[in-house]
Amino acid sequence: MALLEVEDLAVTFQRKGTAPVHAVDGVSFTVAEGQVVGLVGESGCGKSVTSLALMGLLAKRGVKVGGKALFDGNDLLTMPGSTLRDMRGSEMAMIFQDPLSSLNPVIPIGLQVTEVLKRHRGMKGEPAEKEAADLLDRVGIPDPRRRLKEYPHQLSGGMRQRALIAMAVACRPRLLIADEPTTALDVTIQAQILELLKELVAQQGTALIMITHDLGVVAGLCDEINVMYAGRVVEGAARRPLFASPTHPYSVGLLGSIPRLDAPRGEKLKPIPGSVRDNIAWADGCAFAPRCAHRTDECLDGPPALVQTYTGHAYRCVNPVTGDEVEAVTAAATLPAPSIVDATTDSDGEA
Amino acid sequence: MSAKTDRIDRLAELTARKDEGGHGLWYEAFRRLRRNPLAMTGAVIILLFVLIAILAPWLAPHDPAAQTWLGEIRGAEGFIPGPRSGNWLGVDGLGRDELSRLIIGSRQSLLVGVVATLLGFTAGAILGGLSGAFLGMFGKAGRWVDSILMRFNDMALAVPSLLLAISVATILGQGLVTVMIAVGVTQIPVFARLLRGSMLAQSHSDYVLASTALGVRKRRIVLNHILPNSMSPVLVQATLSLATAIIEAAGLSFLGLGGANAANPEWGVMLADSQQYLATNLRLAVYPAVAIIITALGFTLLGEAMREALDPKLRK
Numbered sequence: 001m002a003l004l005e006v007e008d009l010a011v012t013f014q015r016k017g018t019a020p021v022h023a024v025d026g027v028s029f030t031v032a033e034g035q036v037v038g039l040v041g042e043s044g045c046g047k048s049v050t051s052l053a054l055m056g057l058l059a060k061r062g063v064k065v066g067g068k069a070l071f072d073g074n075d076l077l078t079m080p081g082s083t084l085r086d087m088r089g090s091e092m093a094m095i096f097q098d099p100l101s102s103l104n105p106v107i108p109i110g111l112q113v114t115e116v117l118k119r120h121r122g123m124k125g126e127p128a129e130k131e132a133a134d135l136l137d138r139v140g141i142p143d144p145r146r147r148l149k150e151y152p153h154q155l156s157g158g159m160r161q162r163a164l165i166a167m168a169v170a171c172r173p174r175l176l177i178a179d180e181p182t183t184a185l186d187v188t189i190q191a192q193i194l195e196l197l198k199e200l201v202a203q204q205g206t207a208l209i210m211i212t213h214d215l216g217v218v219a220g221l222c223d224e225i226n227v228m229y230a231g232r233v234v235e236g237a238a239r240r241p242l243f244a245s246p247t248h249p250y251s252v253g254l255l256g257s258i259p260r261l262d263a264p265r266g267e268k269l270k271p272i273p274g275s276v277r278d279n280i281a282w283a284d285g286c287a288f289a290p291r292c293a294h295r296t297d298e299c300l301d302g303p304p305a306l307v308q309t310y311t312g313h314a315y316r317c318v319n320p321v322t323g324d325e326v327e328a329v330t331a332a333a334t335l336p337a338p339s340i341v342d343a344t345t346d347s348d349g350e351a
Numbered sequence: 352m353s354a355k356t357d358r359i360d361r362l363a364e365l366t367a368r369k370d371e372g373g374h375g376l377w378y379e380a381f382r383r384l385r386r387n388p389l390a391m392t393g394a395v396i397i398l399l400f401v402l403i404a405i406l407a408p409w410l411a412p413h414d415p416a417a418q419t420w421l422g423e424i425r426g427a428e429g430f431i432p433g434p435r436s437g438n439w440l441g442v443d444g445l446g447r448d449e450l451s452r453l454i455i456g457s458r459q460s461l462l463v464g465v466v467a468t469l470l471g472f473t474a475g476a477i478l479g480g481l482s483g484a485f486l487g488m489f490g491k492a493g494r495w496v497d498s499i500l501m502r503f504n505d506m507a508l509a510v511p512s513l514l515l516a517i518s519v520a521t522i523l524g525q526g527l528v529t530v531m532i533a534v535g536v537t538q539i540p541v542f543a544r545l546l547r548g549s550m551l552a553q554s555h556s557d558y559v560l561a562s563t564a565l566g567v568r569k570r571r572i573v574l575n576h577i578l579p580n581s582m583s584p585v586l587v588q589a590t591l592s593l594a595t596a597i598i599e600a601a602g603l604s605f606l607g608l609g610g611a612n613a614a615n616p617e618w619g620v621m622l623a624d625s626q627q628y629l630a631t632n633l634r635l636a637v638y639p640a641v642a643i644i645i646t647a648l649g650f651t652l653l654g655e656a657m658r659e660a661l662d663p664k665l666r667k
Contacts, residue, residue: 089566101557106579116565
């Protein structure tokens with residue numbers, strides 16, 4: 001059984017006087033121990049809201065959360081607040097996008113790390129200090145004893161993110177959610193952080209949900225990938241099939257928009273036309289239809305059903321992209337971005 | 352070769368010295384303050400003012416209440432002598448040495464300013480801190496408590512501060528303590544509002560979300576994370592309030608609520624006394640006025656510079 005089973009997760013923001021916003025609309029996926037699952041999509045597709053809903057970090061007022069999220073058989077969404085608080089940090093933890101603002105600027109790193117140890121493992125004094133130093137050492141921060149006394153603004157961006165990762169894994173959580181952990185970092189540091197996350201997953205058997213808009217990150221790290229659009233998963237597959245044969249026009253567009261090293265000089269990037277705001281309600285048809293080059297009249301007949309193929313590929317499209325059309329863009333997908341750690345080797349055969 | 356090893360040794364030494372650990376927000380802010388000429392101007396003014404106030408009895412050339420030499424120096428009716436060798440700033444309408452009165456007067460201004468601001472700061476911070484803590488810790492019930500506290504606070508804010516001070520002074524009677532309390536009370540709602548607002552803003556910050564995601568308890572988040580981060584605007588306000596408090600204290604004394612007697616001069620009282628000579632001896636009004644302005648300016652300069660130094664947006 002998978003560690004986390006998300007079933008029909010729905011998050012609706014309601015405010016008096018305005019139409020409710022369906023930020024997440026029937027999202028289902030599973031994460032097993034030691035597995036890395038990617039949630040991919042552009043800003044506003046609901047990937048961050050999904051993670052906050054799982055952690056129980058959404059505001060109570062004006063938010064309706066539906067569906068199920070079974071963590072080891074217990075539903076995170078209906079769990080009493082105190083149980084959930086005890087689980088946060090010990091059973092599941094989260095890494096955020098901006099490492100500077102996610103650390104308290106006025107207290108030293110050491111206190112922030114030991115705080116977690118104190119809360120969940122009852123450690124204090126010298127043993128807690130030592131454990132904190134060990135943790136920093138484990139995530140690759142040199143001279144950890146000295147760093148413990150320093151303040152966030154004295155650390156480099158990469159080191160801050162390492163410190164946050166150290167805090168997140170301090171109690172060896174079984175589930176780790178990383179919400180765009182590399183967005184605020186430069187490319188070389190990105191690769192290092194991804195490598196670190198990969199190691200932690202391998203060593204500790206942690207389940208990792210990787211939330212990102214960077215397909216390069218996904219290609220280097222994830223086992224399973226869910227592409228989200230307007231609050232729904234529009235395509236889900238293992239890494240290889242997704243990069244080799246993307247089916248949903250949105251996935252194809254995402255892959256096609258990645259800059260390529262082997263592109264002819266002067267060739268323009270191919271963005272997906274329009275913006276994420278140009279969508280229609282899922283009830284009226286495919287939300288991506290207004291931006292889709294593959295649109296047919298059927299697209300507006302109602303919400304497209306999720307199609308499962310025998311290979312485990314799932315997509316939500318009435319007029320999927322097939323064969324030759326994909327050929328052109330997948331060439332790009334094999335060499336996504338310079339931040340890839342091992343995507344090139346992984347997908348060589350598929351090019 | 353030895354030069355080279357020397358340099359390596361020195362490098363090693365420098366690296367070793369760095370081991371002292373981190374520098375906090377306040378250390379960095381202080382360093383920035385030291386490099387800011389305006390802040391230093393303010394600090395020097397304040398330092399001078401404090402020194403003068405402390406050393407006043409030894410600095411004052413004359414007894415501020417003595418008017419024994421009135422007969423000698425005062426010639427034609429209504430003439431008040433200006434600066435002369437014995438009295439550098441001349442004498443006031445009763446023949447008392449103006450400089451001595453200014454110097455002694457600084458003590459009361461400083462005392463009233465500091466005590467009143469401390470009072471306002473403490474009471475305001477407790478009120479605002481409670482409000483913010485309730486809001487952050489106790490959900491719906493906390494919001495209720497916060498609402499009630501803040502509505503009372505809003506009422507207090509709506510009353511003009513001088514009017515509030517006069518009312519307090521009327522209730523408590525004249526005197527130095529009255530002025531302190533009166534000025535202090537008018538500051539309370541300002542501090543309360545500021546701290547609560549600051550805490551509210553901090554509670555939406557990323558590091559609070561991050562700590563919540565790590566399971567840190569609400570009480571700990573409020574006390575260890577939100578509160579320390581909310582203090583800097585309040586401390587800046589305290590510095591700026593010192594300036595306002597000094598002006599307000601002078602205002603209350605000017606209106607005759609200060610209870611300053613002849614032996615215990617005060618800048619506001621001196622200003623009030625000088626009114627009757629305004630047409631003929633403007634300088635008697637100018638001296639205390641300038642003294643008030645300069646001290647207030649000193650605190651304002653330092654306060655503004657502190658605000659800049661503590662602003663996280665300007666921090667590298």
